[in-house]
Amino acid sequence: MPADPSPTPVLRLAGITKRFGSLLANDDISLDLDRGEVLALLGENGAGKSTLVSILFGHYVADAGTIEVDGRPLAPGQPRAALAAGIGMVHQHFTLADNLSVLDNVMLGTESLWRPLSRREAARRRLLDLGARFGLAVDPQARVGRLSVGERQRVEILKALYRGARVLILDEPTAVLTPQESEALFATLRQMVSAGLAIIFISHKLDEVLRVSHRIAVLRAGRLVAVLPAAGADKPLLAEAMVGRSVEMPRRDPVPPRAGTPACELRDATVRAAGRQGRPLLDGVTMQVQPGEIVAVAGVSGNGQAVLAELLFGQRALDAGSLHVAGRALPPRPRAFVDAGVARVPEDRHAVGVVGDLSLWENVVLERYRRPAYARFNLMRRGAAMADAQALVERFDVRGTEASGVHTLARHLSGGNMQKLILGRVLMAPGAPDRVATAPPATPAAAPPLIVANQPTWGLDIGAVAYVHQQLLDAAAAGSGVVLISEDLEEVFALADRIAVMHQGRLSHARPARSWTLAGIGLAMAGGGHGSAAETVALAT
Amino acid sequence: MRLERRSTPSRAAILLAPVAAVAGTLLVASLLVAWAGAPVGRAYALLLDGGFGSRFAITETLTRATPLILTGLAAAVAFRARLFNIGAEGQLYLGALAAVAAGGLHGGSGFGAPAWLLFPAMMAAAALAGALLLLGPALMKSRYGVDEVVTTLLLNFIVLLFVGAMLDGPMKDPTAMGWPQSVALQEALHLGKLIERSRVHTGLVGALAAALLLWALLKFTTHGFEIRAVGANARAAAFAGMPVGWVTVKVALLSGALAGLAGAVEVAGRAGYVTLDMSPGYGYSGIVIAMLAALHPLGVVAAAVFVAGILVGADSMSRAVGVPTYIADVIVATALIAMLGAGLFTQYRVRWARAR
Numbered sequence: 038m039p040a041d042p043s044p045t046p047v048l049r050l051a052g053i054t055k056r057f058g059s060l061l062a063n064d065d066i067s068l069d070l071d072r073g074e075v076l077a078l079l080g081e082n083g084a085g086k087s088t089l090v091s092i093l094f095g096h097y098v099a100d101a102g103t104i105e106v107d108g109r110p111l112a113p114g115q116p117r118a119a120l121a122a123g124i125g126m127v128h129q130h131f132t133l134a135d136n137l138s139v140l141d142n143v144m145l146g147t148e149s150l151w152r153p154l155s156r157r158e159a160a161r162r163r164l165l166d167l168g169a170r171f172g173l174a175v176d177p178q179a180r181v182g183r184l185s186v187g188e189r190q191r192v193e194i195l196k197a198l199y200r201g202a203r204v205l206i207l208d209e210p211t212a213v214l215t216p217q218e219s220e221a222l223f224a225t226l227r228q229m230v231s232a233g234l235a236i237i238f239i240s241h242k243l244d245e246v247l248r249v250s251h252r253i254a255v256l257r258a259g260r261l262v263a264v265l266p267a268a269g270a271d272k273p274l275l276a277e278a279m280v281g282r283s284v285e286m287p288r289r290d291p292v293p294p295r296a297g298t299p300a301c302e303l304r305d306a307t308v309r310a311a312g313r314q315g316r317p318l319l320d321g322v323t324m325q326v327q328p329g330e331i332v333a334v335a336g337v338s339g340n341g342q343a344v345l346a347e348l349l350f351g352q353r354a355l356d357a358g359s360l361h362v363a364g365r366a367l368p369p370r371p372r373a374f375v376d377a378g379v380a381r382v383p384e385d386r387h388a389v390g391v392v393g394d395l396s397l398w399e400n401v402v403l404e405r406y407r408r409p410a411y412a413r414f415n416l417m418r419r420g421a422a423m424a425d426a427q428a429l430v431e432r433f434d435v436r437g438t439e440a441s442g443v444h445t446l447a448r449h450l451s452g453g454n455m456q457k458l459i460l461g462r463v464l465m466a467p468g469a470p471d472r473v474a475t476a477p478p479a480t481p482a483a484a485p486p487l488i489v490a491n492q493p494t495w496g497l498d499i500g501a502v503a504y505v506h507q508q509l510l511d512a513a514a515a516g517s518g519v520v521l522i523s524e525d526l527e528e529v530f531a532l533a534d535r536i537a538v539m540h541q542g543r544l545s546h547a548r549p550a551r552s553w554t555l556a557g558i559g560l561a562m563a564g565g566g567h568g569s570a571a572e573t574v575a576l577a578t
Numbered sequence: 579m580r581l582e583r584r585s586t587p588s589r590a591a592i593l594l595a596p597v598a599a600v601a602g603t604l605l606v607a608s609l610l611v612a613w614a615g616a617p618v619g620r621a622y623a624l625l626l627d628g629g630f631g632s633r634f635a636i637t638e639t640l641t642r643a644t645p646l647i648l649t650g651l652a653a654a655v656a657f658r659a660r661l662f663n664i665g666a667e668g669q670l671y672l673g674a675l676a677a678v679a680a681g682g683l684h685g686g687s688g689f690g691a692p693a694w695l696l697f698p699a700m701m702a703a704a705a706l707a708g709a710l711l712l713l714g715p716a717l718m719k720s721r722y723g724v725d726e727v728v729t730t731l732l733l734n735f736i737v738l739l740f741v742g743a744m745l746d747g748p749m750k751d752p753t754a755m756g757w758p759q760s761v762a763l764q765e766a767l768h769l770g771k772l773i774e775r776s777r778v779h780t781g782l783v784g785a786l787a788a789a790l791l792l793w794a795l796l797k798f799t800t801h802g803f804e805i806r807a808v809g810a811n812a813r814a815a816a817f818a819g820m821p822v823g824w825v826t827v828k829v830a831l832l833s834g835a836l837a838g839l840a841g842a843v844e845v846a847g848r849a850g851y852v853t854l855d856m857s858p859g860y861g862y863s864g865i866v867i868a869m870l871a872a873l874h875p876l877g878v879v880a881a882a883v884f885v886a887g888i889l890v891g892a893d894s895m896s897r898a899v900g901v902p903t904y905i906a907d908v909i910v911a912t913a914l915i916a917m918l919g920a921g922l923f924t925q926y927r928v929r930w931a932r933a934r
Contacts, residue, residue, distance in 0.1 A: 350817065372819030381817075389817045394810040399803065403818040406803055415800045 045108045047072050047235045048093075048124075048204050053102035055088055062088040063099070064259040070204065075226060075236045077246040077267070080256035081279055081498030082452055086239055089256070090206055094126050095119045106204070125197025129208045131189050133196075135182035139175050140164060143196045160199075167198050171228045172221070186337065187218040194225070205229065206237045211245055215337055216526065216559035223249050241279075241499075242527070243272045255279055276499055284499050287507045289331065289532050289550075298364040300487045300518025301326040301349070305358035308344050318344040320542040321358065326518040328486070331509065332547050333521045333533035337562050341542040342522045343384070346491040349520060350374060350381045363486040375404045380463030380517070382490040386452060390459045393448030397438060398426035400447045401462055425465075433461035434504075453501030456493065460508050463488070484515035491522045506532060526558060540564045595920035596870075602920075603913045610908060616899040624898050629891025637776035643879075643886035644778075644847065645670070645857070647785035648840035649864025650871065650878040651792050652708075656833035658796065658873050659809040661716060661826055665730030666837040667861025668737035669708035673838025674845045674852045675741055675760070676707035678749065682761040682851075693766035700767055701842055708838020709831040711737065716830030720823035734861070742854055751851060760852040769847040779847035786879065788836065793875040805829055837861060858889075866914045872921075885910055 046069035055063040063085045070076050080086045091097045093104060098114040105111065106122040133142050144160050161177050168174050173191045175184070181192060190210060197205055207226075211219045226236055226249060240246050246253055247267055255263040255278040263278045277283045301324070308319035319341050326332045336342055347353040348360065351367065351374030359366065367373045374381065383389040391400045402411050402422045411422050426443040429435070435457045438445045450458065466485060490509065494502040509532060513519050523529050529536055530550060537547035538561035545561055608618045629639055649666045656663035663669075681700040682688055689696060711733065718724035744750075745758040769779040796802035807815040808825045816822045840860060845852055867885055871877030892906030 351819075352817065370819070371817060375819050383817060388811070389814050392807050392811040392814045395807060399807070403807065403814070406800055412800050416798055417800060417803060419798070 046070055047107060049105040049108075050089075050093070051103050051105070053089065053092060053099050053104070055085075055092060055097060055099050061259045063092070066102070066256075066261045068254055068261065068264070070235045070237065072203075072233050072235055073230045074252065075230055075238055075250040077250035077253045078237055078239045078256065079241065079243075079246055079253055079275060079279060081241070081500075082496050083258075083498075084256040084279070085259040086256055087208075088259075090126070090208065090237070090239065093119065094124060094206070120200060123201055123203035124206065125200060125202025125204065126206045127190065127193045127197060127208065127210060129210075129212060131193055133181045133189060133192060135180070137181060138177065139179050139181060139184075139192050139195075140177040142181055142192060143177075143199050147200060164195060164199060167195055170232070171198070172225045186213045186339070187215075187221070190214070190222070191225075198229075202234070204235045204237065206239070208239045209241075210238070211240065211242065212524075213338055215562045216555055217563060219245070243275050244527070246275070247272070257281055280498065280500050282500075284503055286499075286503050286531060287510055289510060289534070295327050295329045295516075297328055299325045299361070300328050300330075300363055301489075301520060302361045303348075303358065304360075306348065306355055306360055307357040308348065308353060309356045316542060317356070318542055319348065322542075322544040324520075324537060324544060324547060326487070326520055328516050328518050329513055330534050331513050331519040331521055331532050333523060333529040333536045333550075334539055334544065335523060335526060335529050335536055335558055335562065336539035338524055340539045340562075341544075342491070342524075342539055344542075345539070345544075346384065346489065346522055349379070349487075349489040350383065351379070371404075378466070378485045378487070380466075380485040380488040380512075382456075382459055382463060382488070382493050384491040384495065384522075386455045386459060387448070391447040391455055393446065395447060396441075396444045397430070397435070397447055397450070397458065398423045398443035400458060401426040401429055401443075404462065405466075429458070429461040429465055432465070433457040435461070453497050453504070456497060456501060456505060460493075460505065464508065464512060484512050484517040486517065488512055488517050488519045489522075490519065492524065493521070494523075494525065494528060502528075526555065529558075530555075538562055591924040595924050596917065599913060599916035599920040602916045603909060606912050606916075607905060607909045610905060611901055614901045614905075616901045621895055621899050621901055624895040625888065625891040627891070628894030629887030629889075634776070635887075635890065635894075637773055637778045638890045639883060639887045640782055641777045641779070641848070642890055643882045644782045644785050645840040645844045645860045646863055646867055646882035646886055647782075647789060647879055648836050648843065649860050650867035650882050651785075651788055651864075651875055652833045652836035652840070653864045653868035654871060654873045654875060654878050655792060655796075655805070655836070656712075656829055657809075657868055659805045659826060659829040660812065661719065661829050661833065662727045663712060663715075663730050663830070663833050663837075664727055664865065665712060665715070665733045665737075665861070666833075666840070666864045667857060667859065668730075668734035669711050669834050669837035670841040670844070670857055670861050671741045671852075672711050672737050672841070673704035673708040674841030674856060675744060675749070676703040676838065677701070677842035677845050678760045678763060678852050679703065681763050681767040681846075682749070683764055684761060688761075688764050693764070696764070697767055700763075700846070701839065704838045704842030705835035706838070708836070708841070709834035711838075712830040712834030713827065716827050720826045738854070741852065745852065745854060749852075758854060762851045763846060767846055768850055769843070777848065781843035781847040784839075784843060788839070789875045789879050792836075796875065801825075801828065837864070840864075863910065866910055869914055870917055 048070040050066060050068045053063050053066040066089060078086050088097065092099045095114055095116040095118060103110055106124065111122055112118040134145065140157065140161055143164055148155060164177050173195055175188055175191050175195065181189060184192065194205070210222060214222060230236060238250055247270060250267045253265055253267055253270060253275065254261060255275065257279060273283065303322050303324045306319055306322040307317050309317045322345065324332065334342060334345065344353065348355065351369055351371040354369040362377050362379055365377065367377055387393060392403065406412060406417065411418050423443050430438055430443065435450070435454045437450050437454050447455065447458065463485065488509065494505050497505065509519055509521065521532060533550045535547040536550050536553050536558070538545045538558060540562060541564060604622070611618050611621045628635055630636060649670060652666045653663060677700045680703040681696055712730065715726045715729040715733065718729060719726045742758065745760055749760045751759050751761045769781050772778045772780050772782055796806060804820050804825045807820060808822050812822050844856060849856065863885055867878055867881040870881040888909050889906045892903050895901060896903040
């Protein structure tokens with residue numbers, strides 16, 4: 038509950054409207070924020086959360102509407118004014134200088150150029166004091182480059198507090214944290230609101246939002262569709278408010294793995310950092326995925342998952358150990374993996390998954406344009422490619438192609454539709470020799486032997502997440518082995534038969550999903566739990 | 579003031595951009611014309627008349643456009659794949675030199691092969707010379723990440739000095755009364771006239787064919803698909819399994835060959851020998867032309883004719899009203915900047931924040 042419900046709200050947004058061309062990003066949004074309150078801003082990607090916050094912080098100027106802080110109007114379009122009014126922002130991607138100390142980072146930009154002497158000692162004391170008050174312990178002398186992600190986030194928060202922030206905006210703050218680190222952050226948030234600060238908490242994780250916030254504001258397609266107290270709200274209600282219809286998330290009933298040749302087998306796979314000594318990027322990883330099985334690789338971002346993904350995409354060679362796909366060792370080239378039937382879903386859809394400036398149909402055949410189905414004597418069979426792209430659009434329900442059809446530029450697709458395009462590309466395996474060339478098949482063609490999906494639902498809205506999950510489950514049911522690399526534990530638990538945890542390039546034994554607890558995974562993600570399941574559970578309880 | 583990205587640029591803006599760019603260019607250039615003390619309206623009328631206003635003007639413009647189409651295509655195809663070949667000027671000169679090396683009157687007579695054999699050999703030599711000159715920078719780029727803008731630009735100076743050395747040495751024409759020029763091409767290898775009583779030669783047909791072929795290559799072939807994909811997003815192309823390094827090399831060979839052919843066509847179609855001033859910057863103008871054409875091969879033809887018309891028209895304007903011919907370079911350069919600016923404004927809108 039708000040600690041001190043004062044008559045004037047600390048922040049008042051009135052009628053904020055912002056257009057980008059024909060897109061109405063924010064439509065007449067009015068919202069109050071009280072002292073001592075955590076307000077969650079909930080919404081799918083593209084619902085207008087970022088735009089609203091950018092306007093609040095002065096990065097954009099609203100087309101209409103006003104912002105008041107403590108009853109005084111805030112000058113639009115000036116980040117400096119927002120800072121001066123006591124609005125602090127912690128971005129999802131930190132804005133810290135790695136080569137400077139914590140203290141330097143915090144003081145950066147706060148000192149006048151005209152003052153000859155720096156007041157470091159006073160600043161250091163103030164920083165320590167703030168840290169002690171809000172449970173944000175960080176050594177002021179430490180170099181930021183050596184800090185963990187959780188510690189860097191604390192520095193970002195301290196930076197905002199040091200500048201006298203009274204309204205703190207946190208953009209997806211838990212995306213980079215382990216469950217334990219998230220707990221610590223929530224404790225800090227509680228201390229801050231009890232000291233009278235107000236917090237805007239942006240997230241799409243419903244569990245968190247329900248636990249942390251006092252009120253929840255839901256944005257959908259630029260409009261504020263609901264503002265409701267967190268007490269009494271529940272996940273289905275919020276999901277429905279976000280999406281505008283009820284969403285049922287598919288769930289996996291764990292299936293015993295099939296016998297036979299593993300879809301993917303890694304043995305002591307080791308990848309060393311280029312030209313550098315020290316810890317290998319991938320350190321003796323052993324993993325086996327049977328056909329029809331979903332094995333999830335969980336872990337905090339940056340612990341070697343990207344390297345593992347590149348290895349399984351055919352983009353990286355092993356320094357030691359072995360990798361077999363369906364019983365065969367493959368040369369480390371993307372095309373060899375594609376030809377072996379590996380369905381590859383990269384983490385970064387925009388930068389790696391598609392070529393944004395090519396059309397949809399060209400992206401559909403991007404991996405297979407040299408197949409006889411699409412090229413003869415080096416001439417593209419454009420008609421065949423476009424027909425298959427059209428079939429993909431229909432079967433995978435790719436939206437946003439009404440105006441230009443398969444000629445739509447890939448970059449004009451939303452994230453969810455882009456992911457459908459990529460999934461369709463790898464699951465339909467267009468141009469494969471066994472492809473049914475005539476009418477689009479009603480059921481999936483031969484399932485790919487191996488699917489490697491790296492963060493397949495990152496940044497997608499709930500509806501698209503459910504769709505992607507269902508596709509992966511269907512493929513596994515049809516016999517594909519699936520490696521799911523994900524930082525989203527909800528996703529991991531919803532889909533995986535077995536779960537392995539990655540920490541500093543090492544992969545734990547993949548154990549049945551049921552034998553893991555959330556706390557146990559959190560511990561393993563932080564490097565603590567390589568022991569048996571019983572041990573981990575005992576530690577956590 | 580700041581720029582905000584438009585969600586989708588409107589069709590009208592895209593079509594209006596070049597018009598606005600040309601209008602802005604003429605406005606800027608008119609200030610300079612006025613500064614030079616000439617009547618602006620008459621100067622522009624003379625420029626237009628000199629470039630396009632008579633049979634003679636049109637044929638001169640087409641003659642000038644021929645090498646420009648080829649260097650424009652060389653830049654366009656390379657830029658499509660994000661290989662920034664600034665070295666077309668050097669490739670053109672080396673191509674011209676190779677053409678004369680294959681088909682020149684060395685020792686008074688040259689190689690004794692028949693013309694039907696020697697002509698393709700001459701063209702192939704020119705294409706190969708240009709292609710190989712760009713191969714080095716392309717390999718250095720794809721292997722070691724060396725910036726090709728620097729290497730190709732600097733190679734221009736090296737090639738020009740090399741050509742100068744050859745023209746004063748082994749390939750010097752002994753009958754040229756001491757002028758640094760190469761031996762002449764064999765008479766049988768000269769390109770025929772395309773239009774009577776003009777300088778337009780069959781090289782124009784070759785340049786137009788090259789534009790059509792390149793357009794078809796980019797649109798209909800797997801090679802073109804690779805070039806466009808690598809140029810638009812090399813990371814995604816590599817992820818999908820395209821051989822990015824090899825595509826860069828293929829594009830380099832193609833681009834260098836086109837620029838080399840520009841040199842051969844210029845030699846065989848006009849003077850018949852190489853001099854150090856045979857190109858008034860055709861290689862560099864090719865870059866401008868490619869940008870004006872938005873890297874479209876057929877657009878290159880139109881842009882090359884436009885630029886050639888301004889260059890030719892400026893000559894006659896200069897003779898009539900005394901504005902230096904450099905005005906043509908200013909117009910072409912301004913048109914490029916205006917075009918880039920117009921392109922920017924189709925993608926972005928300007929927001930004026932109240933300054934305090």
